[in-house]
Amino acid sequence: MPIRVGDKWSAMVILCLEQGPRRFSELRIPLRAPTPKVLTQTLRALERDGLITRTVYAEVPARVEYELTALGHTLLELIAAGRRWAEEHMPTLLAARDAYESHNTGTG
Amino acid sequence: MPIRVGDKWSAMVILCLEQGPRRFSELRIPLRAPTPKVLTQTLRALERDGLITRTVYAEVPARVEYELTALGHTLLELIAAGRRWAEEHMPTLLAARDAYESHNTGTG
DNA sequence: CAGCATCCAAATCGATACTG
DNA sequence: CAGTATCGATTTGGATGCTG
Numbered sequence: 001m002p003i004r005v006g007d008k009w010s011a012m013v014i015l016c017l018e019q020g021p022r023r024f025s026e027l028r029i030p031l032r033a034p035t036p037k038v039l040t041q042t043l044r045a046l047e048r049d050g051l052i053t054r055t056v057y058a059e060v061p062a063r064v065e066y067e068l069t070a071l072g073h074t075l076l077e078l079i080a081a082g083r084r085w086a087e088e089h090m091p092t093l094l095a096a097r098d099a100y101e102s103h104n105t106g107t108g
Numbered sequence: 109m110p111i112r113v114g115d116k117w118s119a120m121v122i123l124c125l126e127q128g129p130r131r132f133s134e135l136r137i138p139l140r141a142p143t144p145k146v147l148t149q150t151l152r153a154l155e156r157d158g159l160i161t162r163t164v165y166a167e168v169p170a171r172v173e174y175e176l177t178a179l180g181h182t183l184l185e186l187i188a189a190g191r192r193w194a195e196e197h198m199p200t201l202l203a204a205r206d207a208y209e210s211h212n213t214g215t216g
Numbered sequence: 217c218a219g220c221a222t223c224c225a226a227a228t229c230g231a232t233a234c235t236g
Numbered sequence: 237c238a239g240t241a242t243c244g245a246t247t248t249g250g251a252t253g254c255t256g
Contacts (some may be wrong), residue, residue, distance in 0.1 A: 003194075003201065006114025008249070017159055024218050035250055050204025061217045062256080071200055078193045081227060085186045086111075093111065096158025117231070132238050143230055144239060170236080176240045 001051060009034055011044040011079050014068065021067040041063055046098060051075060111157060117142055117150040119187050122176065125160060126184055129175040159183060 004010040012031050016022055027040060043066060046052045051072035059061040068076070112118040120139050124130055136147060151174060151196045159180040163169040176184070 003198075011140065028230060035252090037221090037251095038249055041217060041248085048208040048209075049201050049203055051201070056218095059217095062219090071197060071204070074193065074197055081186060081189050089179060089182055090111075090209060093126055093157050093159070096179070100158075102155040115227095131246095143232090145231095145241085146229060148239065149228085167237095170239085172238060 004045045005078075006040070007042070008049065009038065010046060011082070013042055013046060013066075014051065014072060015079060016076055017066060017068045017072070020053075021065040024064050024066070028065065046072070049054075112150070113186075115150070115215045117146065117155060119190075120128075120149055121147075121154060122159065122180060122183055125176045125180070125186060127146065129163075129173040132172050132174070140172060154180070157178065 005014075009031065013027060016027055016030055024036075024043075028034065028036070031039075034042070041097050043052065043054070045064075047054050048089075050069055051073075052068055055065045055067070057065070062087070113122075116155060116171065122134055124138055127132065132144075132147070135148070135151075136142065136144070139147075150187075151162070155174075156164050157179075158177055160174050160176055163173045163175070165173070
């Protein structure tokens with residue numbers, strides 16, 4: 001049972017919550033629209049691990065807001081580090097990947 | 109095509125190579141023994157992305173060594189950051205998880 | 217709006233057996 | 237020793253349709 005940070009959506013959700021609370025549907029827009037099931041799974045796992053909170057407002061229509069906990073905020077720094085790494089080294093990595101591919105398709 | 113760092117084995121392999129070159133079979137021991145297929149897949153993906161090098165020595169018996177590239181080394185720092193986060197916050201996370209579970213099995 | 221249920225596709229991980 | 241090939245279990249992500 002891993003800590004859902006390396007999966008496809010968790011990091012993006014946490015990043016989306018960086019600037020404050022967001023509603024369920026607000027999270028679906030910027031995230032290349034995961035299906036409600038997948039988003040719910042991600043949200044639940046994050047909530048379970050104490051990284052986000054889920055607040056239900058008894059309004060009509062229904063409103064639910066997700067927000068980072070203190071623990072979730074600490075994770076933000078780690079994700080930022082990952083993004084900095086990608087920004088800095090992704091070109092090198094992509095170049096290496098490209099070179100590796102061409103030695104299979106170009107010369108072979 | 110993600111950058112194989114968040115998967116189950118890549119980070120561990122990179123970590124295993126921190127102190128220098130390692131052979132194929134040397135990597136299988138400390139890593140809870142992934143099957144050769146899985147280890148090969150991981151190694152190939154890492155090599156493709158320019159994170160490790162693969163060197164074949166024409167000896168008997170066969171010897172192949174894997175070693176981190178400069179790019180791979182930069183990733184080491186990122187992984188270390190992740191480990192530090194885990195060391196520091198894992199207890200909190202586990203406690204939250206525990207609390208979440210008990211509110212399902214204990215009171216529900 | 218927020219979320220669940222069901223069925224389905226894709227990626228990963230894994231066990232077993234075999235080759236240079 | 238260092239892989240490859242095949243089959244299968246598990247996990248994750250996704251499409252569609254329905255409910256409070």
